[in-house]
Structures are given as C-alpha cells and as structure tokens.
Amino acid sequence: MSSRFERYALLLTLPAGIMVLALYALPILQVLSLSLTEGKGAWANYSQLFTSRAVAKVVGTTLNVSLLTTAITLVVAYVIAFGMIHMTARSRRIALLMVSIPFWISVLVRAFAWITILRSQGVLNGALMGLGVISQPLELVYNRLGVTIGMVHYMVPFAVLLLYANLTDIDRRIVQAARSLGARPLTVFLKVWLPLSAPGLGVAALFVLVFSLGFLVTPALLGGGKTLMIAEYISVQISTTRRWDLATALSTALLIVVGLLIALALRSPTMRAAFGGGRR
Amino acid sequence: MHRDFSKDAAEILAEKLRAGLIDRRGFLTALGAMGLAVVLRPGMAQAAEGEVVLCNWGGAAVDAFQQAFGAPFTAQTGMKLVIDGAGPSTGAIRAMVDSGNVIWDVTDGGLIDGMTLGAAGFAEPIDYAIVDKTKVRDGLAQEFGVGNYTFATVIAYQASKFPTAPLSAVDFFDFDKFPGKRTMCKWVQGQLELALLADGVAVADLYPLDVDRAFKKLEPYLKDIIFWEGGAGSQQLFRDGEVAMGFIWHTRAKLLRDENPDFTWTWTNNMLSTSAWSVPKGNPAGKKVFDFINSALDPEGQLTLLRLMGNGPTNPKALALMTDADKAIDPTAPGNTEGQVTISQDYYAANEAELQNQYLDFIAA
Numbered sequence: 001m002s003s004r005f006e007r008y009a010l011l012l013t014l015p016a017g018i019m020v021l022a023l024y025a026l027p028i029l030q031v032l033s034l035s036l037t038e039g040k041g042a043w044a045n046y047s048q049l050f051t052s053r054a055v056a057k058v059v060g061t062t063l064n065v066s067l068l069t070t071a072i073t074l075v076v077a078y079v080i081a082f083g084m085i086h087m088t089a090r091s092r093r094i095a096l097l098m099v100s101i102p103f104w105i106s107v108l109v110r111a112f113a114w115i116t117i118l119r120s121q122g123v124l125n126g127a128l129m130g131l132g133v134i135s136q137p138l139e140l141v142y143n144r145l146g147v148t149i150g151m152v153h154y155m156v157p158f159a160v161l162l163l164y165a166n167l168t169d170i171d172r173r174i175v176q177a178a179r180s181l182g183a184r185p186l187t188v189f190l191k192v193w194l195p196l197s198a199p200g201l202g203v204a205a206l207f208v209l210v211f212s213l214g215f216l217v218t219p220a221l222l223g224g225g226k227t228l229m230i231a232e233y234i235s236v237q238i239s240t241t242r243r244w245d246l247a248t249a250l251s252t253a254l255l256i257v258v259g260l261l262i263a264l265a266l267r268s269p270t271m272r273a274a275f276g277g278g279r280r
Numbered sequence: 281m282h283r284d285f286s287k288d289a290a291e292i293l294a295e296k297l298r299a300g301l302i303d304r305r306g307f308l309t310a311l312g313a314m315g316l317a318v319v320l321r322p323g324m325a326q327a328a329e330g331e332v333v334l335c336n337w338g339g340a341a342v343d344a345f346q347q348a349f350g351a352p353f354t355a356q357t358g359m360k361l362v363i364d365g366a367g368p369s370t371g372a373i374r375a376m377v378d379s380g381n382v383i384w385d386v387t388d389g390g391l392i393d394g395m396t397l398g399a400a401g402f403a404e405p406i407d408y409a410i411v412d413k414t415k416v417r418d419g420l421a422q423e424f425g426v427g428n429y430t431f432a433t434v435i436a437y438q439a440s441k442f443p444t445a446p447l448s449a450v451d452f453f454d455f456d457k458f459p460g461k462r463t464m465c466k467w468v469q470g471q472l473e474l475a476l477l478a479d480g481v482a483v484a485d486l487y488p489l490d491v492d493r494a495f496k497k498l499e500p501y502l503k504d505i506i507f508w509e510g511g512a513g514s515q516q517l518f519r520d521g522e523v524a525m526g527f528i529w530h531t532r533a534k535l536l537r538d539e540n541p542d543f544t545w546t547w548t549n550n551m552l553s554t555s556a557w558s559v560p561k562g563n564p565a566g567k568k569v570f571d572f573i574n575s576a577l578d579p580e581g582q583l584t585l586l587r588l589m590g591n592g593p594t595n596p597k598a599l600a601l602m603t604d605a606d607k608a609i610d611p612t613a614p615g616n617t618e619g620q621v622t623i624s625q626d627y628y629a630a631n632e633a634e635l636q637n638q639y640l641d642f643i644a645a
Binding site for chain 2: 121
C-alpha cells in the first residue's frame with residue numbers, strides 16, 4: 001500500500017518544484033548568461049570585479065559588517081540557547097515563544113523600530129540623557145554601528161534555534177561524568193560543552209554569515225547611505241546606473257562564493273554530522 | 281533619480297487620498313520590478329484601436345494623470361488613454377524593446393533617461409510635425425523626449441534651530457553659523473552642484489562638474505550628513521529632529537511646512553530637474569501617440585497635475601493661469617529661480633552612471 005503512495009508522493013512536491021525552477025533557477029541562469037554577454041563580454045565583466053577599487057571597498061565593507069554580525073550573534077545566541085536548555089520545561093516554552101516572536105515582524109518594520117530606538121532624540125538616547133548618564137546624544141544609527149545592531153537583531157533568533165537544537169542533542173551523561181571526575185563548572189563548559197557544540201556553532205556561523213552577505217534593507221535604512229554593502233550596490237547597478245555587466249558579474253560571483261563556502265564547510269566531518277544529525 | 285521622484289510624487293498623493301493599500305497596479309509594479317511583467321501580461325494592456333497606453337509609476341499617479349491628461353485628450357480626440365502604472369524604468373523599456381513585445385506608447389521618465397534610451401536605440405524620436413515645440417520652454421523639446429513636468433531639490437530647514445534663516449548653498453555648508461546635521465540625497469544629480477556653489481563656483485560655470493573639487497568641499501562634513509534614498513525618508517529625518525537642514529525635493533518640503541510651519545525652505549540655489557514623455561521603439565499606437573503628447577502639453581492639464589501632485593508645468597503659458605498658492609510651489613515661477621541650477625541633461629546623459637558610482641564610493645565610510 002505504501003509503495004503505491006510512494007510512487008505518487010513526488011507529485012505532492014511538484015508544484016513547489018516547478019515554482020522553484022521558474023522563479024529561482026531560470027532567473028539565476030538568466031543573470032548568469034547576462035554576466036557573460038553583457039557589455040564588453042565575460043572576461044571584461046569578471047576582471048573588473050578584481051580591478052575596481054570601488055568593488056573592493058564594497059566587498060570589504062560587506063565582509064567587515066558580516067563577520068562582526070556573525071561573531072556578536074553567535075555569542076548572544078549561545079548565551080540564550082545555553083540558558084534555555086538548563087531551564088524548566090515551562091520556562092523553556094516561554095523562552096522559545098520569545099525567540100520566535102521577532103519572526104512575525106517584517107525586516108522593514110524592525111529597521112524602522114530600531115531607528116526609533118537609536119536615533120539622537122530616540123528612546124535610548126532620551127532615557128540615557130534623562131538619567132544624566134550622557135549629556136550629548138550617542139551616534140547609534142545612520143552609521144555602521146546601527147547597521148550591525150539591526151543585523152544582529154535579525155540573525156539572533158535563527159542562531160538561537162540552530163544552537164538550541166544542537167545543545168539539546170548533547171549527551172548529558174558526559175557532563176555528569178565530567179562532574180563526577182571532579183571537573184569544575186568552567187572546566188566542564190570549556191572541555192565538554194564547547195567542543196561538543198562546535199558543529200552547532202559552525203552551522204550557525206555559516207548560516208548567519210551567508211545570510212548577512214546578502215542584507216539589503218537593513219543597511220540601506222540604518223546606514224544613512226554611508227554603509228554600502230554588496231546587495232545594495234548590485235541593486236543600484238541594475239536600476240539606477242544601468243551597469244548590468246557589473247551587477248550580473250557581481251551577483252554571480254557572490255553566488256559562487258556562498259556556494260563554495262557551504263561546500264567547503266560540508267567537507268568537514270563535524271559539519272556533515274551537524275547537517276545530517278548522524279552522530280547520535 | 282527621476283524614477284525615485286515620480287514614485288515619490290505618487291506616494292505623496294496616495295497619502296493624501298489615504299488609499300495606500302496594494303491594488304492590481306501595485307501588484308503589476310512588483311511584477312515589473314521582477315522583470316516578469318512582459319512575460320506574464322501578454323495583451324493585458326495591449327492597445328486596442330483608438331487607444332494610447334501610457335506607462336507611469338503607479339499608485340495615485342494613475343488617477344492623477346488620467347484626470348490631468350486623459351480626460352482632455354479623450355474630449356479632444358475621442359481616443360482613450362489607458363494608464364499602466366508598472367513603472368517604465370529604463371531597464372523595463374529595454375527588456376520590452378528587446379523582446380519585440382512593446383505594449384507602451386508613451387512613458388513618464390527623466391529627460392536624461394529619454395536621451396540615453398534614444399542613443400541606445402530603445403526610443404522613437406518625437407515627431408515635432410505633430411507635437412508643438414513652442415508649448416514647452418527652451419531646451420525641453422529634445423529628440424527623444426519632451427518635458428512634461430519639473431521638480432526641484434531645495435534647501436529646507438527647521439527655522440527655530442537657527443537665529444537667522446539660511447539663505448544659500450554657502451549657508452548649507454556653514455556648520456558654525458548653522459549647527460546641526462544635514463541630509464543630502466544619495467542619488468548624485470544636483471548634490472555636487474550644491475557643494476560647488478558653496479565653494480564659490482558660479483551657476484554658469486558648473487558644467488562640466490569639477491568632481492574632485494566638489495568631493496574636497498564635501499569631505500570634512502561627511503560625518504554630519506545623513507544620505508536619504510526616498511522622499512518619505514527625507515521628510516522623516518526632519519520630523520524626527522534628526523537633521524536641522526537638508527537638500528530635499530520641493531514636494532516634500534511643502535508637506536513638511538503644511539504639517540509644521542517651523543519647517544520651511546529657500547528657493548535660492550535649487551536644482552531644477554525635468555521629466556519627459558518618451559516613446560518606446562515600435563510602440564503599438566504608432567504616430568497617434570504624438571497627438572496625445574501634444575495634448576498633454578496643454579497648460580490646463582499641467583496645472584491640474586501641479587495642484588494634485590506638486591509637479592511644476594513645462595508649458596510657460598501655465599503661469600498666467602496660476603493662483604499665488606500655485607506659484608508658491610512651482611519651481612519655475614518668478615521669484616523661485618534665484619541662483620537656480622538647471623540640471624544639465626547633456627552632462628548627465630554622458631556621465632551619470634560613472635559619476636553615481638564615484639559618489640556612492642565617496643560617501644561610503
């Protein structure tokens with residue numbers, strides 16, 4: 001009976017598959033082909049990525065902001081996830097709900113909310129000045145700091161869920177064994193928890209980094225025009241300056257880099273284990 | 281730049297009418313942005329006999345254009361004006377002409393965009409045997425586009441923040457006399473001109489722009505300038521008290537003043553931009569489109585648009601029909617043109633892409 005159903009099970013995924021092909025695969029192929037034929041041809045299009053100082057600067061900014069976002073996100077998310085696995089089941093349900101609430105709010109709304117909080121006469125500066133902690137408003141937004149805050153906020157829930165799943169899987173008997181052998185709490189954390197959560201941290205880092213490289217709305221709104229990242233640069237080249245040669249080559253390059261990053265990461269056994277969940 | 285202004289003008293109107301919900305046109309605009317409009321809409325806006333299809337930037341501008349230009353055109357010729365708000369970006373026009381499936385007869389784009397499209401072979405030349413050149417001011421009747429409205433970027437400020445009112449580009453960059461953050465636009469047209477005027481260059485000597493000199497003038501102030509991307513954002517920076525002075529579109533400056541008289545602007549050293557009617561290559565209605573363009577240059581329709589959206593007329597005859605309230609918001613009315621810079625079409629048609637990238641690179645920290 002199951003075999004008959006299995007034969008048709010594929011049909012259930014067919015509409016989604018067709019959507020992906022029509023709306024993702026085809027346009028991506030179109031971008032790829034444009035990057036080879038547009039302007040002065042493939043060689044010129046791709047070589048300018050390495051010779052243009054402006055592109056180097058945009059790539060540098062993007063890497064800088066993305067790596068910083070990844071580092072901060074991992075620390076924050078690890079603390080939260082570590083706290084969650086040690087809670088009572090009831091508190092954990094509440095914590096999980098709190099972590100998922102930001103998913104319900106669009107990236108645009110979140111960016112504007114951060115502006116309200118961070119701007120010079122905003123909630124945070126107002127409170128700090130009211131308390132007499134500062135006399136001049138801090139410059140928290142319309143700069144790289146604002147972009148990083150917005151991006152970390154966006155990424156933390158994803159990282160918490162990834163790390164939470166990983167930490168839950170760690171065999172508590174190992175922790176008990178370490179304790180019974182006389183390890184102090186810090187030693188238990190450094191020698192047991194941290195190494196065993198390395199795959200989870202790896203997956204979360206990769207996920208956050210890949211996601212961060214493509215941020216568009218958050219840097220555009222919180223950066224005050226002064227934090228130019230790859231996605232926004234590509235969008236300007238498509239719609240404003242009509243430099244499709246540059247835009248399509250840069251898009252393709254970004255896609256390849258992200259693909260390589262994931263492929264490389266998957267070669268490491270710990271990462272494979274984390275993705276496959278096969279180490280239990 | 282033009283694209284953003286036109287969209288913004290529509291947004292303003294939408295806010296006024298409180299009809300900002302997504303509708304069919306909004307959906308089509310989104311499709312257009314994805315490059316799917318041409319594929320998914322065969323025949324949807326196909327010109328029937330006796331129809332001219334106009335493409336603009338959607339939203340409330342569809343109804344405003346219909347009222348300003350469609351109604352008089354139908355009354356004069358019996359032909360219908362169909363408006364597609366999908367957004368005639370140069371990219372969309374190019375894709376349409378390339379595919380050989382042109383559904384638009386006339387587009388609302390920048391005069392500079394018209395020139396670049398024409399040079400690349402994506403636009404029909406305007407037929408001046410039908411379109412009356414004398415209906416627009418000098419320089420606005422170009423081979424591939426004829427001016428349909430104007431808009432200005434002006435120095436707006438919050439009066440209560442300063443003891444005296446800032447009067448010019450020089451004051452804009454005088455942070456000692458006029459302390460407080462500034463906002464400028466991240467689209468380059470007009471921005472370097474402002475810096476050069478402040479540095480002592482005469483209006484007549486601006487073009488070709490001395491880019492290095494402009495950057496040198498701007499550099500020390502970059503940390504105190506926030507760059508806006510769309511009209512609504514520029515207005516919000518003032519409302520939030522984030523900036524004391526800014527270089528923003530006159531339509532947004534007017535909204536600020538309507539909301540709170542503490543916000544105002546000076547017309548001195550404003551940058552005048554011109555939008556244009558252009559015709560995509562191989563348009564379905566053929567020559568009939570030029571009857572529409574000729575009709576849409578009449579002063580009455582342009583005045584309707586000024587009142588609905590704040591876009592200035594290109595027909596000099598419109599002035600005689602204006603009230604004082606109309607004149608106060610028209611960038612080309614007498615009294616509003618002190619030290620005005622007309623954004624150079626020739627210069628930007630040749631240099632904009634390169635300059636825009638240089639500018640973005642320069643302002644990026």
